[in-house]
Amino acid sequence: MGYSTVVLIKQVPDTTAVTAKAMKADGTLNRSALPAVFNPEDLNALEMALEIKERYGGDVCALTMGPPAAAEILRDALFRGVDRAVLLTDRCFAAADTLATSFVLSRAIAKIGAFDIIMCGRQAIDGNTAQVGPQVAEKLGINQITYVEELNRLTDGEIVVLREIENGKELAASPLPVLLTVINTANTPRPPSVKRIMKYKNARAACELEQGTNVDRIKEKGLLIEQWDADMLGVDSRQCGLNGSPTRVKKITRVVLTGKEFKKVEPTDAGLQTLLEELIQDYTFD
Amino acid sequence: MQDKGDVWVFIQHRGNDIMEASLEVLGKARELAASLGVSVAGVLMGGAVEPLAEKVIRYGADRVYGMSSPLLEPYTTSTFSKALCSLIRAKKPDIVLLAATPQGRDLAPRVASSLRVGLTADCTDLQIGTYSEPGTRKKHTDILLQIRPAWGGNIIATIVNPETRPQMATIREGIMKLPQPMDSARGESIPVSPDVSPADILTTIREQLFTEKTVDLKGAHIIVSGGAGMGSRENFSLVWQLAHVLGGEVGATRAAVDAGFIDHDHQVGQTGTTVRPKLYIACGISGAVQHLTGMEEAGKIVAINNDQEAPIFGIAHYGIVGDVRDVIPGLIRIYKTLSH
Numbered sequence: 001m002g003y004s005t006v007v008l009i010k011q012v013p014d015t016t017a018v019t020a021k022a023m024k025a026d027g028t029l030n031r032s033a034l035p036a037v038f039n040p041e042d043l044n045a046l047e048m049a050l051e052i053k054e055r056y057g058g059d060v061c062a063l064t065m066g067p068p069a070a071a072e073i074l075r076d077a078l079f080r081g082v083d084r085a086v087l088l089t090d091r092c093f094a095a096a097d098t099l100a101t102s103f104v105l106s107r108a109i110a111k112i113g114a115f116d117i118i119m120c121g122r123q124a125i126d127g128n129t130a131q132v133g134p135q136v137a138e139k140l141g142i143n144q145i146t147y148v149e150e151l152n153r154l155t156d157g158e159i160v161v162l163r164e165i166e167n168g169k170e171l172a173a174s175p176l177p178v179l180l181t182v183i184n185t186a187n188t189p190r191p192p193s194v195k196r197i198m199k200y201k202n203a204r205a206a207c208e209l210e211q212g213t214n215v216d217r218i219k220e221k222g223l224l225i226e227q228w229d230a231d232m233l234g235v236d237s238r239q240c241g242l243n244g245s246p247t248r249v250k251k252i253t254r255v256v257l258t259g260k261e262f263k264k265v266e267p268t269d270a271g272l273q274t275l276l277e278e279l280i281q282d283y284t285f286d
Numbered sequence: 287m288q289d290k291g292d293v294w295v296f297i298q299h300r301g302n303d304i305m306e307a308s309l310e311v312l313g314k315a316r317e318l319a320a321s322l323g324v325s326v327a328g329v330l331m332g333g334a335v336e337p338l339a340e341k342v343i344r345y346g347a348d349r350v351y352g353m354s355s356p357l358l359e360p361y362t363t364s365t366f367s368k369a370l371c372s373l374i375r376a377k378k379p380d381i382v383l384l385a386a387t388p389q390g391r392d393l394a395p396r397v398a399s400s401l402r403v404g405l406t407a408d409c410t411d412l413q414i415g416t417y418s419e420p421g422t423r424k425k426h427t428d429i430l431l432q433i434r435p436a437w438g439g440n441i442i443a444t445i446v447n448p449e450t451r452p453q454m455a456t457i458r459e460g461i462m463k464l465p466q467p468m469d470s471a472r473g474e475s476i477p478v479s480p481d482v483s484p485a486d487i488l489t490t491i492r493e494q495l496f497t498e499k500t501v502d503l504k505g506a507h508i509i510v511s512g513g514a515g516m517g518s519r520e521n522f523s524l525v526w527q528l529a530h531v532l533g534g535e536v537g538a539t540r541a542a543v544d545a546g547f548i549d550h551d552h553q554v555g556q557t558g559t560t561v562r563p564k565l566y567i568a569c570g571i572s573g574a575v576q577h578l579t580g581m582e583e584a585g586k587i588v589a590i591n592n593d594q595e596a597p598i599f600g601i602a603h604y605g606i607v608g609d610v611r612d613v614i615p616g617l618i619r620i621y622k623t624l625s626h
Contacts, residue, residue, distance in 0.1 A: 015438025016540075016574070098407075099399060127436055128556065129407035131395035134363070138399035143488035144363055146392045160492065166300065166387055168496035174489050185550075246404030250417050250431065251444040255575060262599070265588075267608025272616045275588070275604055276624055284565045284586055285508065285532060285625075 002057030003154070003176075005049040006109055008120035008136065009042040009062055009077060011070040015125050016040075038073045041121025043189040045182040048151060049119050050081045050190070056154060059083040061112055065093055065104055068207040074225050078200040079192030086112065087205045090229040092237040100244035102135035107233045109140060117159070118179040122147055130181065137179035145172050146181040290428075291380030291452065293319040296370070297328045297342055297350075298389055304338055306464065307385035309345045311457045313465030314412055315383055316346040321414040322428055324380065327351060329373065331366055333359030336475065343473030346465055350473065351377075353480035361389055362489040365482050367396040372481035374401060379452045381430050383412075386456035394456050404447030405454040406432035410461045417446045424448075430455070439556050439575040460504050460560040501535060501551045503559040508534030508567075511554055511581070514541035515570025515591060516610060522547040524614040525569055531618050537561065539577045555580035570610045573598030590614070 013034040049060045062077035064070050065088040074085035088108050096104070109118060118137070123130035130146070137144035150162040152171060160173045164183060205225040206215060218224045230237050237243060265275045279285060293315045298305040312328065319326045328347035330338055332354065339350040351373060357365055370393070374382060382397075384390035386408045398405035411433040417426045430453040432445040447453040503509060510532065512525035522542065529536045537554040538547065554561055555577040566584035571577060573589075573596055581587070582601050589602035590613045599605040606613055 013437065015440065016576070097404065098395065099402070099404065102399060125438060127407070128438075129395075130391045131398075131405060131407055134392060134395035135399035138367075138396050144392070144396065145489060146363075147388050164388060165494070166298075166305070166389065167498060168494060170494040171492040172489050173492055246402070246447050246450040247406060247445050248417070248419075248448055249443055250446045253442040253444075255435070255440055255442060255579075261603060263604050265604050265606045267606050267613050267616070269616060269620060271606070272613070273620050273624070275606075276617065276621050279565065279586065279588075280624060 002059070003052055003116040004058055004061075004114060005052060005117045005119060006061045006063055006112055006115050007042070007046050007049045007077070007082070008105060008118065008132070009046065009064045009073055010039040010121075010124045011036050011064065011066050011073045012039045012124050012126040013037075036069065036072070038076055039121055039124045041123060041182060041184050043121075044184055044186045045119040045121050045180070046077060046080060046082070047187045047189040048148075048180075048182055049117070051187070052117070052151065052154065053081075058116070061086065063105065063108055063112070064088065065096075065101060065108075067094075068205065071205040071208055071225055074205070075200060075203050076192060078203055078225075079196045080190060081193065081196065084226070085203070086226045086228060087207075088228050088233070089205075089207060090240070092230050092240045092243070095242040095245070096240065097245035097247045098129055098131035098135055099246060100240055100242075102132050102139055103239050103244060104233065104235060105132070105136050106139035107235050108228060109136070111228070111233060116176045118142070118177070120179075120181055122181040122183050133179055133181035140177075140179070142177045142179055143174045144179045144181070145174055148180045148182050149186050290322060290324050291378050292325045292327050293322070293381045294327050294329055294374075294379040294383065294452070295347070296382065296384040296390065296393070297330050297338070298385055298387060299330070299332065299335070299338055302337070304341055304345075305385060305387065307387050307390075307457075307459040310459070310462040310464055311383050311385050312342070312346040314457065314462045315381075316465065318381065318412060318414055318430070319348075322380070325349060327379065329353070329370065331358050331369060331480065332361075336477065339475040341467075343475070344467040344469060344471050346468075346471070348473050350475045351478050352475060353478050355480050355482060357482045357484060357487060358480060360491045360494070362487060362491070363392055363396055364488045365486050366393055367400060368486050369480035369482045371397055371400050373478060374452060382452045382454045384454075384456045386458050390456050394454060398454050401450075401452075403450035403452060403454055404445075405456070406434060406445040406447075407456050408458045409434045409455045410442075410458050412455065412457070417448055419448065429453070435556070435579055439579040458560065503535055503537060503552070503554060503561050506535035506561065506563050508532050508565045509537045509554070509561055509563045509581075509584075510534050510567045510569065511537030511539070511571060512542050512547065512569045512610075513539040513571030513577075514545055515572065516542060516547060517570070519547045521611060524610065528567065528569075528614050528618055531621055532565075532567075534563075534565070534567075537566075537581075539571055539574070541574075568598050568602070569614060571598050572596045573600065
């Protein structure tokens with residue numbers, strides 16, 4: 001009894017925290033003003049994975065690809081309840097599009113071993129592409145169910161979920177193994193547990209350790225976050241990162257909030273009346 | 287020189303009707319094909335799709351590939367991706383476009399991964415242009431420029447797929463203009479036997495429940511929208527009152543939806559609906575870019591906010607610095623006197 005689940009998570013800039021303060025004088029975004037956070041829908045996926053473990057037994061592994069700093073969200077995942085955390089980091093993984101990302105993730109999942117369910121958020125708030133989940137499923141040759149809102153039933157070999165579709169919902173059943181992408185209305189993610197924070201606050205990936213640190217001691221204490229590079233995954237660097245990405249960015253334009261012809265309206269009866277009269281006169285209400 | 291491939295549009299449908307989002311994509315495909323000097327083909331898949339082909343032609347397709355099979359009803363990822371991949375491999379289109387609906391976003395990445403080609407999600411514009419590789423200066427002409435917002439709408443990226451074919455993209459709903467149907471349009475309807483077998487069905491759909499949207503933000507001429515600055519669900523009723531008086535629909539920001547002031551159907555912006563009404567009244571909305579990209583095309587934007595530094599004033603035509611709890615009742619009262 002019990003199910004092995006792998007949750008794919010991503011550290012992202014908090015694009016929802018864009019306030020006036022994060023904008024520069026020229027109207028463009030000040031990127032460094034945005035904090036790095038756990039991608040919100042990945043937290044919903046993690047929560048669903050932890051609920052499955054609590055209800056049916058099994059284990060949950062969190063997996064992320066990113067720079068060394070991404071170990072932060074793996075610690076967060078340990079605080080919330082995962083059994084295992086793996087960081088995929090290598091210079092050759094950088095600047096990957098969704099296809100190259102899904103290639104590395106799928107190889108890492110194969111290395112983790114037997115699994116029943118792969119889960120991730122529907123999309124990440126930096127790109128909002130919703131592509132990595134389905135592409136990982138395709139690379140693994142397993143079925144996918146996207147836009148999952150609720151776990152309905154899980155029995156040996158079959159999972160039934162409620163998912164969002166155009167103008168409605170459907171109840172979909174799939175054999176295991178399967179990859180699910182989870183939407184933000186699925187649940188309220190649990191906060192990190194105080195007990196687990198005490199236990200895992202010193203958990204580190206190798207890339208975070210100072211030189212000369214005794215890695216074996218950290219490992220003995222169960223505080224070593226596993227870290228894999230291209231060699232350990234046995235992947236060809238030509239299929240990773242920018243080299244493995246069929247898409248290229250031709251151009252980036254910063255969005256500048258340009259002022260249109262602007263009229264200030266006083267919040268007085270006279271001001272509001274002038275505004276409404278203008279709108280009536282140019283047939284805006286017709 | 288090799289023959290150039292066509293521009294394809296995957297046509298999504300439900301019941302006996304084609305999704306508007308797919309017709310919007312057809313309009314854009316028509317433009318791209320004209321610029322490339324190639325044809326537009328629609329791809330219809332389902333239980334029995336022949337009756338829908340004529341409408342696809344009227345909306346701009348030169349030819350329609352129709353794959354009908356009981357195995358393709360209802361939609362499942364594995365059956366559709368297998369049959370579509372086989373058809374793409376056989377006919378070699380240059381460009382394959384899908385609407386960025388839940389179904390399009392489920393299918394497209396699976397197909398792109400299987401074909402090992404590039405895919406750009408949620409494009410807001412598509413053009414034909416050139417791309418020079420930065421290192422080798424190798425020049426690619428007549429390439430699809432896939433334009434989309436990223437970083438929560440704070441940047442606009444132009445993405446290309448220089449080497450792999452077809453070039454694939456999904457297109458945001460509500461951005462491209464709906465083309466005018468041409469009753470005189472002629473096209474070819476080509477039935478194709480889909481490459482799919484019973485063993486390909488992995489997902490079983492047990493039940494479907496459709497809730498027709500009661501909110502028509504896309505078609506609304508007037509939208510009164512509220513943000514977190516409304517403060518509470520109770521205060522949000524002022525937005526409803528103003529919309530009612532002006533004969534408009536009610537919109538909201540993600541922050542207002544997340545705060546529970548109103549439900550998601552009303553959300554305007556990147557993860558909601560994109561709107562272009564004649565009048566947009568933004569009440570207590572500070573103006574996160576995610577929201578602005580969904581409404582900046584409105585004809586007239588009136589912003590009410592007590593923070594004069596709020597970014598919403600940067601794109602508004604009329605700005606009222608004041609408390610929404612005073613300004614909205616004032617607008618309602620004065621509008622009633624003026625319209626009588």
